[in-house]
Amino acid sequence: MSESTSLHYLSNGMAVQLQPVADLSAAAVCLRVDAGSHHEPDRWPGLAHLLEHLLFQGGQRFPGPQRLMPWVAARQGRVNATTEACRTLYYFDVRSEELSEGIARLLDMALLPEFSADAIRREIPVIDAEYGMLSRHTPTLITALLATGIHQPPAFRRFVAGNRQSLDGDLPALREALLAFHRQYYSPGRLCLIIRAPLSLADLSAALSQALSQTGSHQLMPLTAHRSLPLPDRAPVPVNERQTSGVLHMDGEGQHCLSYLLADPDSRLRAAVPLLQVLLSDAAPGSFIDAGRRQGLCHHASAEVVSAAPGYLWLLIRLTRPAGPAHPAGRFSRLFRHWLTQIRHLSADRQAHYLRLARQDFLRLSPMEQVRKVASGEVVAGEPDSAALAEAMLSASPCELQTEPSDGGQTLAARGFLCRWSPAPESEDGSPESVPAFVFYPQTASPAGARWLPEATPLPPATVPRCFRSETAGPEAGIILRPLRGSTLTGGQLSQLRYSLHPWISRVRHAGGEASVALHQGVPQIRMMLPVAGEALELIRLLCSLWPDLSAAGIAEDSTQEILIRRLLAEFPQRLAVTQQTPVWSCIIRCQEDALFSRISHSLQQTLLLQRQQPALSPLAGEARHLPVSDGDNAVLYFLPLGSDDPQALVAAQRLGAIYQPAFYHWLREELSAGYVVSCRFEQFADRQGILCALQSPRYDxxxxxxxxxxxxxxxxxxxxxxxxxxxxxxxxxVSSLPADALASELQNQMAGGLRPALEEPVSVRQLQQLHRRWEDAVGRAVILSCGR
Structure with a gap:
């Protein structure tokens, strides 16, 4: 629990956490319910999931377009929910001035829902469609197959996703079961409301009081200083049956997982998971990932909480690698155990270093994701005990599961899903593999195996930088690289870039800076912010030494693991912009020293093809369709471009998108039940702005x-x-206030020919109407990408 958290109880028994956070870009709220799919009656598998959907239909005080989901969408916020084994989360973010109205709507739908027969009948096909999607989702099938080995408690082996078969039939009985479940588990004493916003504690308290007055609830009562939030009842610790290592037969990128079931009565182990995550994701020289790459085991590693409650922690260690045959059983677990033994003995200064990185990872999340993490207990608080977590994992017997693309194996029903699996290959005979010497940071000298950097070359007599120089000063040395305006990377090029620069990103973070290879409005950006400008040149030289040849990208894009609409979204920028075998890059550098700017720009120009000139944007593509590889969903992206960089036109487009979204959702999701992905928003892709409609449906072509x-x-x-x-x-x-975002925006404006003028006059309704008429006339000229029948 953060020291800045203020704890309260409402007079009805609901717990409230108020968290003033100065640097948040929006207010975020989460309602945690201490009940989930394991609490539902055996007669109705998926009932908890269905109830989560139904609550978004609104409550008694805020029905129709005034309920939470359309209300948040109209304000360009985000809203979501998650049903887990032992808890359910409802969360959203909005502007701070709209916080109280959002809280009122959240409490209304949770405490005073309307379970109409029509709404239930309408949501069952949506649940069934999600079930169909999950039946082809590799992470879901991995979890389901691992759960078959848990013999106690039996709830872990139950079918909990829900589908038409489990929920359809006796509608009055289903409605009564929903009401009974809500009465029992959504009582205020089982609820906790978490509110995080860039407001003072007094303002947060006032926003909550205003929300309560709108819902007719009584005022909050402060807790005394010695009290804390009560923990829910402890859940039994899951117990694995002894089972052999297995292989799940799935196409796409390879997965190699270790599943741990750990006793965690006071949630102390779960509190250390963020620290384990940042240690495991490190790719700097000497790290676990570095060793895994050298042995051909992985190119990424992660630690994921599958399920947790007071009493237990189900933790999954996941390696990803290119598609290929499974490795011999035990090869990964031996390397991981050796790494864990060293985690137990981290020095205090190194633990503090990785703790700082874990906190940075949390702060980079969106406000909505931050509050979800807080509600789940997956945040760094106090001094997490990484040694205790490592010791618990070393004492456990994990289950091992891999994936490989193969048509073999036997079919097994796992939690309502059909999986093809087979035993893993036997361990190889012969001498054991050499044990790597793992390296943890900070290091006073170059770690063993680190790449020696080439000496800096002298600058030519007259170097004309091809990089933009930022017009704003700042304490950090900042660099943004992105493909030239009107161009982007292919999926394979982006995968290769991320793989090659992963060690550099980790090394920058260990130096006290921030670096990433991320998609921004559909275009890859390489970002570096280094507080100590004196180290910038050394890290730029490392970046150049690791830079891959993108004309021969060797890592294939993984297109089989993602949900269909996400695959289309990843491909869509390539329909609006050009891709090149040798990409041309734009760069902006912010640093206060002239000599440093010259050396950085010179180093980059020696390795990358940089250009300042602005070519014309490429023509927009028309319609493209992928035929499905098998029976499944159909999905469409439908884009109406704005065709203007005028500030007023951009604002008008954003505000029209906020009007379109609730109307689009109501018509296609609620009236027609067209699909379970239904969105119509203002979006920016590959230097194009416009309205993007996104639909995914198993029923309609x-x-x-x-x-x-x-x-x-x-x-x-x-x-x-x-x-x-x-x-x-x-x-x-x-608008984000992060330094890297501000620098990226400046680069965007420089590439567009100069800084955009500030918008002085508000956008009028007449301008919105004119823009809508333009889009209505252009519906036959949209850019369309689809996949399916």
């Missing part, structure tokens, strides 16, 4: 989904044309 997208703009014409200036327009989305 791509032609029908596209037809609905085109019809929508005519359906909302009357709503738009009847608006007046007094109606109140949706607010603009919150």
């Amino acid at each position: 791509c032609a029908q989904l596209i037809a609905w997208c085109r019809q929508f703009f005519g359906r909302v014409r009357e709503q738009i044309m009847q608006m007046t200036d007094g109606d109140g327009l949706p607010a603009e989305a919150s």
Whole structure:
């Protein structure tokens, strides 16, 4: 628990945590319910999941378009929910000035829901569609197959996702079961409300009081200083049956997992998981990933909480590698055990170093993801005991599971899903592999096996930098690299870049800076922010030494593990922009020293193809469709480009998107049950802005989904044309204040030919109406990407 957290109880018994956080870009709220799928009756598998869906239909005080989901969407916020084994989370983010209204709607839907028969009937096909999607989702099948080995408690082996078969039939009996479940487990004493916002504690308390007055609840009562939030009842510790290492037969990127079931009565082990995650994800020389790469075991590693409650922790260690045959059983676990033995003996200064990195990872999350982590207990608090977690894992007997693309194996029903699996190959005979010497940071000297950097070459007499130089000063040396405007990378190039630069990213972080290879508006960006400018040149030289030849990208893009709509979203920028065998890059550098700027730009120019000139943007693509490789969902992306960088046009497009989303969702998700991915928002992809409609459906083919997208703009014409200036327009989305985001925005403006002028006049309703008419006339010229029938 953070020291800045203020604990309260409402008079009805609900717990409240108020967390003032100065640097958040938005307010975020999460309602935690201490009940999940393991609490549902055996007669109705998936009932807890169905109830989560139904609550978003609204409560008694905020029905229809005023309920939480459309209300948040109209304000360009985000909202989501998760049903887990022993808890359910509902969370959203909005602008701080709208916090109290959002809380009121969240409490209304959770405490006073309306379980109408029509809503239940409408949501069952959505649950069934999600079940179909999960049946092809590798992480879901891995968890299901591992759960078959848990013989106590039996709830872990139950089918909990829900589908039409488990929920359809006796609708009155189902409705009564939903009401009974809600009465028993959604009582205020089992609820905890977490509120994080860039507001003072007094302002947070006032926002909560205002929300309570809107819902008719009584005022909060402060806790005395010695009291704390009560823990829910302890859950029994799951127990594994002894089983052989297995192989799940799935296409795509290889997965190699170790599953740990640990007793955790006071949640002390779970509190150390963020520290384990940052240690395991390190790719610097001498790290676990570095050793795994050298042995051909992995190119990434992660630690994931599958399920947790007071009493136990189910932890999954996951390696990813290129697709290929499974490794001999035990090879990964031997290397991992050796690494864990060293984790037990981390020095205090190194533990503090990785603790700082774990906190940085948390702060990089969106406000909504931060509050979800807080509610789940997956945040760094106090001094987490990594040695205790490592000792518990060394004392346990993990289950090992891999994946490989193969048609062999036997079929097994696992938690309602069909899996093809076989025993893992036997361990290889012969001498054991050499044990690597793992390295932990900080290091006073270059770690063993570190790459020696080439000496800095002298600058030529007259170097003309091809990099932009930032016009703003700052304490950090900052660098942003991205493909030239109007261009992007292929999926294979991006995968190769991430793989090659992963050690550099880790090394920058160990030096006290921040670095990443991330997608920003569909375009890859390489970001580096280094507080100590004197180290910038050495790290740039390391970056250049690791830079891959992207004309021969050797790591294939993984396109089989993702949900279909996410695969299309990853590909979509390539439909709007050009890709090149040898990409041309734009760069902006922020540093206060002239000599350092010259040396950085010179080093980059020796390795990368940099350019300042601005070519014309490539023509937009028309329609493209992928045929499905097997029966499954159909998905469509339908994009109407704005075609203008004018500030007023951009703001008008953003505000129209906030109007479109709730109307689009209501029509296609609630009235027609067209699919379970239904979105219509303002988006930016590959230097293009516009409205993006996204649909995914197992029932309707791509032609029908596209037809609905085109019809929508005519359906909302009357709503738009009847608006007046007094109606109140949706607010603009919150703007990030992170230094790297500000530098990236400056580079974007430089590439576009100069800084955009500030928007002085507000956007009028008339401008919104004019833009809507333009888009309505252009529905036949949209850029479309689809996959399916």
